Amino acid sequence: MIILYNAPRSSASRRVRLCLEEKGLAYDNRIVDMGKLEHHSAAYLKINPNGVVPSMLHDGKPLHESGTICEYLDEICPDPPLRPADPYDRALMRNWIRHIDERIHNLIIFNWRHSFGEMASKWTDEELAAKLASIPSKERQESWLRVARRPYTEEERAEARGKLVVLLDRMEAAIAASCWLVGGAYSIADIAAVPFVKRIDEEIAPDEVTTAKHPHVADWWSRIQARPAFERANIGPFVDPS
Amino acid sequence: MIILYNAPRSSASRRVRLCLEEKGLAYDNRIVDMGKLEHHSAAYLKINPNGVVPSMLHDGKPLHESGTICEYLDEICPDPPLRPADPYDRALMRNWIRHIDERIHNLIIFNWRHSFGEMASKWTDEELAAKLASIPSKERQESWLRVARRPYTEEERAEARGKLVVLLDRMEAAIAASCWLVGGAYSIADIAAVPFVKRIDEEIAPDEVTTAKHPHVADWWSRIQARPAFERANIGPFVDPS
16 A cells, blocks of 8 residues: 655656556555654654655655655566666666756756745744754755755746756657657656756746747656646646646 | 766765676676866866766766766666665655755765865965866855865854754664564665765764664664675775874
């Protein structure tokens, strides 16, 4: 039995949901309310000492890190394959996941502005201090402090946007050569990129995910969105329509 | 044919050499002179756009990232195995590598003080600016700037030391349960930890790698050093004897 502790809009959660849906694996979908900092509660830290989403329990055994979880799912359920058969391509896939992971802070700068920023700005200093003390990762403490008290500046957002566009540049070259990121087939490397491209297309730099700017990425993005698993994985809009 | 571009004291290089020696794979050992910033030269960046060591060419195909390279080596040469057979243990192995990787900056604070610090402190401002401009990673730019102009303080070193001791604490619990880090057998997770424990034992916190403080880690470290591959991988002292 698979239990997925996740949040609808968390990038890493979206990856694991996509992977589960591609495999057609049933799972118990447990929503962690990040707005209430449930991912920093004592109960959740027992499942994932890093205090981030998602976490997965498979027959009671806990796993975290979206890239690791996706590769695990491909090992226990190899059909349809989400990793290239060739060892070299598989290594390239792992480096793609890592390369994309290293850019998560650039996405957070945009993502946390929305509901998190509105909520955290209302916390008193005492509330903020108590919440920060419950967060295991220093980087994430800093991110919460920033959205609560010193929102990222336009300059910082421009720098983060630039780094995300560089990711599109690298993806463009790879997809032009191989139709997908690695080895000519849809893989966990593509899945790793989906939550990033979704947000770039939706808000961060929509004019970059276009035939004019990154034609192969734009085509890849259409093909990704047309996959039945994409619909089932609930990769919806980031900001609530209002 | 395997060509390894590496540096004798680079932690990531040491991992790949250990893996190659465990496998008994022959390789062409090409030393990259990091003191001369050869890893930021145009020629090297063609092999590894990240400008870090090591890089490996296998039959002309380039690979980087030590964890990725080690797992690739285990896929093309499965004997002796350096990954657990069980998918769950394999996932734990990947998370160990990642967990250790995330602590590399704490090691750099100690490692770069030696030859790099002495060299970089003599650069003129113009030389420093030119060298920084050639470095792809912002984090590594910062590390060079620090050793050149504002050496890490005793307070920063104490914080880094503390995080490395926490790594030993986590290792202690795992080794107590399984003899090695994962699944009861020597694996790439153990290899990933070797360059860290070597430096902690040698300089950073030698009294922590002891029977008194971390008995299972101390025993693990004796067993690692007794492996024939350890000798062949040339994991020598960090500071030149003088």
